[in-house]
Amino acid sequence: MKSSTGIGLLIGVAVVAFLGTSSVYVVDEREKALVLQFGQIKQVREEPGIGFKIPFIQDVVKYDDRILSLDTDAIEVTPSDDRRLVVDAFARYRIVDVVRFRQAVGTGGLRVAEDRLQSILNAQIREVLGANQVTSDTILSSDRGSLMNRIRDRARSAAASLGLDVVDVRLKQTNLPSQNLDATFARMRAERQREAADEIARGNEAAQRVRALADRTVTETISEADRDANVARGEADAEAARIFAEAYGQDPAFFAFYRSMQAYGTALTKGNTRMVLTPDNAFFDYLYSADGPENE
DSSP states (O other), X not given: OHHHHHXXXXXHHHHHHHXXXXXXXXXXXXXXXXXXXXXXXEEEEOSXXXXXXXXXXXXXXXXXXXXXXXXXXXEEEOOTTOOOEEEEEEEEEEEOOHHHHHHHHGGGHHHHHHHHHHHHHHHHHHHHHTSTTOOHHHHTSTTHHHHHHHHHHHXXXXXXXXXXXXXXXXXXXXXXXXXXXXXXXXXXXXXXXXXXXXXXXHHHHHHHHHHHHHHHHHHHHHHHHHHHHHHHHHHHHHHHHHHHHHHHHHOHHHHHHHHHHHHHHHHTSTTOOOOOOOTTOGGGHHHHOTTOGGGO
8 A cells, every 4th residue: 555655656756857848948049049839939948947838738849949040042233234144142040039030930930031031132233223313333342231131121121021130131153154254264364465565555655755855865964975075175285386386475485395205105106117208308407406596
């Protein structure tokens, strides 16, 4: 009798313990939770802590309360200049309304939510980047930031029906379709070559101008130097003539002697000594007598 009582007591304790643990759930700071009863939402738990539910009748579904990321697939867009581009993006989002989220995606959870969010993002990317006055150059310029903000705002409005808040949207890559790359590279290469040829032509033209200016400067400098030299030479000759005149006035005999010595020095140099003159020529007066013609 005592043995059967003890077993019943143990079973009772086990049942109570099982019911106790089955009726308690914990929500940490990274989660939000819904308590469901036959698929109907009975309780929303957005704060961390311990909660209670009815065992076997109620279930607890937890959702991530952190900011999540989603990478979209690459899609083609056609800006207003008809240059097709391949773009992909990533979005930062979070679940802000778990009730609406549950009602929107059902039991599919994040998988269904991200499929729908990607559809929303692709639609908004095509709409914003394909709007009037948005060209491929605009997408690749500093205006890219404002375009991404516009995509984010539109996606945020559309994703609110899913209980999601789109925190940010960024375009990762913006490329040309592969079939257009070769033609685009060829066009860019031709443009760069044309620019290089223009630069070379402008450089050659500038070099010619500099070279012509340098040649003119050299010519002018040499001309001025020749003119100054001629002036200096003329002044020196005049000064020499004046000195000679003064010397001749002071002592004509010495002047005649000095000039004859200069003439001998010039005429009787090595390799220039052959002269045909008459013996009585006055050129030899100082060779016959140191006193010169006056004392012969």
